Amino acid sequence: MFGASGTIGKATAHALIADGYSVTCFLRRSDTGEAIAAELETLGSTCRFGDITDPSSIERDAFAGGEFHAAVSCIASRSGEPGDAWAIDHQANSDILKAARQAGVQHFTLLSAICVQKPLLAFQQAKLAFERELMDSALTWSIVRPTAFFKSLSGQIERVKNGKPFLLFGDGELTRCKPISDRDLGSYLCATLTDPALRNRILPIGGPGPAISPKEQGQELFKLVGKEPLFRHVPVAMMDAVVGLLSVAGKVSGRAAARAAYARIGRYYATESMLVLDPKTHEYRADLTPETGSDTLFEHYAQMIRDDPERL
Template identity: 45%
Template sequence: LILIFKEVFEMLLQRSSVCPSACATHQHASNSSILAPTRPITGSAIHAHLASTSDIRQASLIRNLNTHRATAAPSLSLSKPSMLCRAAATADGIQEDYRLRDPKDVRVLVVGCTGYIGKFVTKELARRGYNVVAFTREQAGIKGKMGKEDIKEEFEGIDVRFGNVMDVESLKSVAFKDKVDVVVSCLASRTGGIKDSQMIDYQATKNCLDVARSCGSSHFVLLSAICVQKPELEFQRAKLRLENDLKAATDITHSIVRPTAFFKSVAGQVQLIKDGAPFVMFGDGTLAACKPISEANLASFIADCVVQRDKINQVLPIGGPGKAYTARDQAEILFRLTGKPQNYFPVPVALMDGIIGILDFLAKFFPEQMEDAAEFGRIGRYYAVESMLVWDPVRQQYLPDATPSYGDETLEAFFAKAVKEGLKGQELGDQAVFGVNEE
């Protein structure tokens, strides 16, 4: 019975328009006087519309994300920073602005470099000429199938170092053995499970932040997720907790990037539609919307955060170009591109509520086996009813026009390529069900 409920839920989740990786799987010792003042983001998606009162209010929502900054930094959990890290700071504790240097003289450490977004971020930073350090486990990638030689080949010409983000000493002695100017964290739990979320989305990322601070790094770029605006899931709470720690750290600047859905998150039904299956959607397919962004465009935006001053100490929601798409919108594009007749299979949200209730009940008696299953149920329901857009807490609604757009790769162009060439590079890995688009 337990397996049946899990399989039914997983099938529905896999074939929904947005899978759990949609929102981010689903990232020193400088004087505080040189920190840039907090400013709202200045993306073209906002500035193009500031003429109207409505759009001014929408822009203020993003500005409000960036007005709170704690006055005191939390104490570091590192009891004895290494001599190597202590030597990283200058004698008077004041560092020059690394942004004034040539990119080749700026060392950028990327953690989570073998993940879906991390790969593109690492390569984009290297393309821009930065001295990139890619820190990873010896077995990485989907289901750990990449070994050391595979990883080195993937990042040819990049300084690849092997270690463990859960081990502070490994971080200090390997990742930070040379002075690191900027840390870019693309770490994310692969499944969104309860323990995995706390271990990766919070603790592993916190380890990187702590060591970065103790070793005198100047800036920390965090890949978070837009869904932390309404934290109802364990991985969202873990990410938000880390965001708050980062904002409270007055000895290092930050850029917190909150993307909407990734392209792979809405690609789960491409092959199924090509094969003539119906498009599975929750309700009438208009309950939630998102502005998906390509991995390359998001990597470019994250690389911008390394150097652009208007992104210092900012929370930066970001989506791809074009309109916000509902599941119904996505289905219509796929049916048009494949030439298949429109065929829908609506799933009542109440069905998911019932499944979650049963899994929660079973988790009381079989916690180790069922707690994560119940959490996966909550993840599925969240994406069935919550949009990946900027949230207005006053009006209690999502605002597509207030969600900044970036890049030039559209969802329709991605779908067209996927229909023609397949989904290589968009593998779901641990989020795949029944082997669909797994690897």
Template identity: 30%
Template sequence: MNDRTLLVTGATGVLGREILRRAHETGCPVRALTRRTTPPDLPGATGTDWRTGDLVTNVGLDAALIGVDTVIHCASDPRRPKDDLPAFRHLLDAARRAGVRHVVNISIVGIDQVPLKYYRVKLEVERLLAESGLGWTNLRATQFPQLLESMLTTLARLPVLPMLAGTPCQPVHPAEVADRLVTLALGQPAGHAPDFGGPEIHPSTELAASWLRATHPRRRRVLPVHLPGRLGTALRQGHLTTPAHPDGTTTWSDYLATRRA
């Protein structure tokens, strides 16, 4: 039994739910921050100590962090990236006041190379963490298959499915990232941890074609699209992948087979 109290932000998201499951398996006390007044009922999260608070408005954080040893920070909103920085500053301030020993942050492979606004925000979050004075660990992971599927579902409304040409992608299952995050959280602060990627790298057009075959009974066509500019160049150069760290084991084909089942 591990007696370190672990608090998870973003606990109702795709990754956060997996972290709650994995954390409970370790036997450590698990706490989660939610903006809801009624705690959510999530599979595998029985026994979670839900605390109400809001990172953006800085409400309820001090009470939520009382007695917490380690925080795993997963809360983020790509739709409103401007909120991520004040939210993280509020979390760090409250963590310092509470005497938190270790803050673990999930980030994204390639944020220092791919010129996207959201990635610039994530990079600034990494900088704030490193300069916080707290014990810290930062893990960059590649894209989750659920994120890719969400994008493909939107694009599939068109007569053909447009997909970036010459762009490699390395999907990684969130359960495996969650396992790594919990392992890091229960260890000593490690600074920048090695990247974590899926087991295989595929051209994004191939991922799209295989998804179409698995999900659409009628034959559909993938239309390769050349994205110009710095963004397109960075994506084609593979900055969203980490070839040296194919640490996951669940493949894209595994994910599609599970989805069909």
């Protein structure tokens, strides 16, 4: 499998090992990569090191000398900038697919993202381009498009614990999502290898329970830390102005162009729900967004606060 150095990839590797698969993980050699390799090897995984951006390394270091029946890719660009997105979300996955076919792999499971339904950003377009390539390949495939992750919705816990306001875009009800934990998503990705109903399908997936707005996330956090709710509202128009200014500056400055890309990503997630988009009405629909697992975001918040009580 590929991408085990990320939290979702590592959870997926754990799920595969727990289900009795013989798992080989391809990692970048770094302090983090070596630490994760040591952890996974104690559980029975084989770990190999190489360069995900080098096709010959993938062929030589990931697949050589073994018999592989399935490939699971959880890789994703770190920044979302166009260059990084096309190099990782598209090209690296394309190189993995080519090497997998040459190695006799029969099934390919891809971790994508639900936001590709409305592809306004480079990383979404890159993911879609590889999705099409995978569907056109001779392999059976599963394309998993999860909603929001617990990690991405936990960035304001410290602010709330320290008495600072919870930041909301607009009125805090512009978007909703069904967050999914790394563990539940890892188990779902693992299931695609054996469940015929999950093959040759695009699979949007969320966690259990109703769709949650940012305002509801903030209200629950304040309740958990025993503080009165305190919100600061950021107008979407302000974000648009920032994106506009950085985009103009980005025409002459690479640094500004990168910041503009980040700003556009932030603006997207501040205004677009991570739910299934109804193709007929073009509305995000919680009832059309499947659920899996048992972990909830609010349980995750409570656990994080319990794990660090002295910060309250």
